Amino acid sequence: MPDFIRIHPKDNVAVALRPIPKGTAFPIAGGVVTSTTDIPQGHKMALASLAVGENVVKYGFPIGHATAPIAPGDHVHTHNMATNLSGEQEYTYHPQLHYPEPQTPGVFQGYRRADGRAATRNEIWIIPTVGCVNDVAKALVRENQDLVTGSIDGLYTFPHPFGCSQTGHDHAQTRKLLAALARHPNAGAVLVLSLGCENLTHEQFLAELGEYDPERVQFLTCQQVEDELEAGRELLKKCAAYAARFHREPIPASELVVGMKCGGSDGLSGITANPVVGRFSDLLVAQGGSTVLTEVPEMFGAEGFLMDRCASEEVFHKAVEMINGFKAYFISHNEVVYDNPSPGNKQGGITTLEDKSCGCVQKGGSAPIMDVIGYGDPVVTKGLNMLYGPGNDLVSATALTAAGAHLILFTTGRGTPFGAPAPTMKLATNTPLAVKKAGWIDFNAGVVADGKRTLDEAAQDLMALVLEVASGRQTKAEQKGFREISIFKDGVVL
Numbered sequence: 001m002p003d004f005i006r007i008h009p010k011d012n013v014a015v016a017l018r019p020i021p022k023g024t025a026f027p028i029a030g031g032v033v034t035s036t037t038d039i040p041q042g043h044k045m046a047l048a049s050l051a052v053g054e055n056v057v058k059y060g061f062p063i064g065h066a067t068a069p070i071a072p073g074d075h076v077h078t079h080n081m082a083t084n085l086s087g088e089q090e091y092t093y094h095p096q097l098h099y100p101e102p103q104t105p106g107v108f109q110g111y112r113r114a115d116g117r118a119a120t121r122n123e124i125w126i127i128p129t130v131g132c133v134n135d136v137a138k139a140l141v142r143e144n145q146d147l148v149t150g151s152i153d154g155l156y157t158f159p160h161p162f163g164c165s166q167t168g169h170d171h172a173q174t175r176k177l178l179a180a181l182a183r184h185p186n187a188g189a190v191l192v193l194s195l196g197c198e199n200l201t202h203e204q205f206l207a208e209l210g211e212y213d214p215e216r217v218q219f220l221t222c223q224q225v226e227d228e229l230e231a232g233r234e235l236l237k238k239c240a241a242y243a244a245r246f247h248r249e250p251i252p253a254s255e256l257v258v259g260m261k262c263g264g265s266d267g268l269s270g271i272t273a274n275p276v277v278g279r280f281s282d283l284l285v286a287q288g289g290s291t292v293l294t295e296v297p298e299m300f301g302a303e304g305f306l307m308d309r310c311a312s313e314e315v316f317h318k319a320v321e322m323i324n325g326f327k328a329y330f331i332s333h334n335e336v337v338y339d340n341p342s343p344g345n346k347q348g349g350i351t352t353l354e355d356k357s358c359g360c361v362q363k364g365g366s367a368p369i370m371d372v373i374g375y376g377d378p379v380v381t382k383g384l385n386m387l388y389g390p391g392n393d394l395v396s397a398t399a400l401t402a403a404g405a406h407l408i409l410f411t412t413g414r415g416t417p418f419g420a421p422a423p424t425m426k427l428a429t430n431t432p433l434a435v436k437k438a439g440w441i442d443f444n445a446g447v448v449a450d451g452k453r454t455l456d457e458a459a460q461d462l463m464a465l466v467l468e469v470a471s472g473r474q475t476k477a478e479q480k481g482f483r484e485i486s487i488f489k490d491g492v493v494l
Contacts, residue, residue: 002451004045005271008060013044013076015058015267015349017449020045036073041430042267042349042413044076056081059270059362061304063354076351083352085301085338089324093316096308097368100286106463108470110251110406111151111188114213118255119185120406120423120470122246124148124155124239126191127182129205130163130198133222137193140232147240151247152188153472155236158421158485164198170491175200176376177487179208180402182217183378186422188243189216191235196223215242248472254288256470257379259400259408259422260363261295263393265341266413267349268429270359272458273411273445277427278365279459280409280466285367285383292379292403293364294387294396296326300337301354302361306386311368318372322388329490344414363411375488378404394486397424401485407469409462415440419477421485423469426476427462442475 004014004026014026020039025032028047039045044058050070055062068080111119124147126137137157148155158181162174178200182190194202202221209217218235222228260277262269281291299306303323310316330337338353350356370383376399379385389399393410397420400408405422413429415437428434431446443465447453453461469475477483 006047007058007271010057010060012046012048012050012057014047015271016041016043016045017268033072035075036071037075039075040349044267044349044351046070046072046074046076048072055084058355059358061302061354061358063301063358064352077349078346078351081351083301083338083354085353089303091303091307091320093310093313094308095310097311098366100282100367102288103283103286105252105254105287105289106467107250107252108256108467109248109472110255110470111185111246112249112251113185113246114216117185118251118406119188121153121186122151122188122243123153123186124189124191124236124243125181125184125187125421126155126157126193127178128157128159128163129178129192129194129200131159131161132164132195132198133193134159136222136228136232139229140191140193140236143229144233144236147236149240150244152240152243156421156483158483160485160487162487162489163200165494166199167491167494170489171199173375173489174487175204175208177398177402179205180376180378181421181485182209183212184401184404184421186406188246189239190218191232191239192217192219193232194219194221196221252288253284253467256284256289256466257292257404257406258284258289258466259292259294259397259403259405261393261397261400261408262298262360262363262411264412264414264416265345265348265350265356265359266429268446268449269350269411269413270362271429272448273413273427273429274359274362275455276445276448276458276462277363277409277411279455280462281363281365281384282367283459283463285365288382290379290382290385292385292387292400292405293361294389294400295360295391296322296388297330297337298353298357298360298391299323300327300357301352302357305358305361306364306369309366309369311370311383315369315372319369319386322372322386326388348413363409373403375399376402390488392486394418394420394484395488398485398487407466409466411445417477417480417482418484419475419482421483423475424477425465425469439480440476442469
């Protein structure tokens with residue numbers, strides 16, 4: 001196993017693949033660089049002398065600049081480098097499109113919905129339209145588990161604090177997100193649970209939901225019945241009778257929509273798990289499927305990886321609007337666009353937002369970006385899509401589910417237990433995490449750093465596991481019943 005990796009020939013830093021003691025020699029470009037201090041796993045070591053103000057280059061891109069003189073072998077981190085990022089930028093379109101060679105799609109055992117859509121789960125979902133009925137929804141789930149029989153995979157609800165005392169854009173986003181969840185194909189049937197006096201009225205929800213199957217979607221307004229638990233059970237019986245009609249059958253992987261997310265990242269995220277997901281994305285796109293990349297603030301500083309991959313000038317302009325729109329959102333709140341990475345990211349070796357972003361976008365592979373979609377909007381274009389959403393794990397994973405992701409690939413170097421409504425697979429960037437938190441981790445991409453699998457081999461392994469999960473194998477989060485949502489908020493509470 002090597003000590004360090006130089007990701008790109010242009011890089012003037014290398015990344016430690018294991019904890020490196022002071023005095024470790026690293027052969028590079030016909031010479032030798034010796035570490036001048038202990039360097040933690042995932043952290044950077046200088047390969048050349050850097051003057052104050054000179055760019056630190058990783059992934060072939062500047063990820064910041066030196067704030068103090070740096071000698072070859074020095075530890076490069078927050079004590080001697082800083083970001084180059086500022087506000088909005090102007091971009092120009094120079095398309096460089098590389099379409100994957102088409103492949104015969106794999107097959108998973110999924111559900112075929114009445115409207116023709118594919119699903120990887122056949123669950124009953126209770127969607128609260130307002131936080132006031134959260135405990136009613138939880139009681140309905142708890143007291144009606146006997147309805148989970150046959151081909152029904154589970155009964156779940158997704159509490160949240162919104163649906164009332166919101167105005168304008170916030171209110172619209174809540175309404176849009178909840179309606180999108182109600183349309184999700186993994187929900188074989190849905191009970192929409194309201195209180196009766198909230199801002200998000202029944203009529204508003206119906207208008208947002210659009211055309212729906214009245215056998216699949218049931219509605220209960222708690223203030224209109226004497227016993228909401230009794231009335232809820234009767235409606236859940238109808239939901240169960242409808243969902244029980246569906247059974248698993250062979251479906252081509254070309255119908256899969258897979259969300260891609262990272263959280264608790266470390267210095268190996270952009271070297272192991274994220275590029276493995278990127279290779280997987282290219283494989284699924286080659287098979288006619290769709291992938292979704294989000295976390296817009298974690299694209300800042302890595303636009304060079306993305307903009308020229310937009311499939312058309314129209315898609316390019318949508319991408320520019322998304323990136324600069326999110327920067328304007330930061331600035332409008334008097335926040336700098338580079339207030340990232342998190343303390344855990346820094347402990348793992350990520351120094352600046354550019355450092356984090358260049359690793360983050362590795363999940364997008366190399367296929368062209370076919371579309372850019374808004375928060376709460378569905379994926380309608382095959383191939384790689386970009387989705388408007390923040391970096392926050394719960395908010396972005398919820399947005400990926402609302403976009404129609406059948407499952408989510410979540411890479412992590414630090415570990416996290418949560419799950420979205422869609423099956424959420426956790427991919428470890430390093431083997432120690434996979435071993436320590438075996439109850440959280442579904443796939444160990446650390447084998448790449450260990451030299452046991454190449455990126456392409458690991459991606460093939462991941463594809464096989466994805467088809468298993470799509471066919472019903474539960475993720476670690478599903479096994480524990482970990483599922484939750486968080487809705488993007490940007491406004492006042494009345």
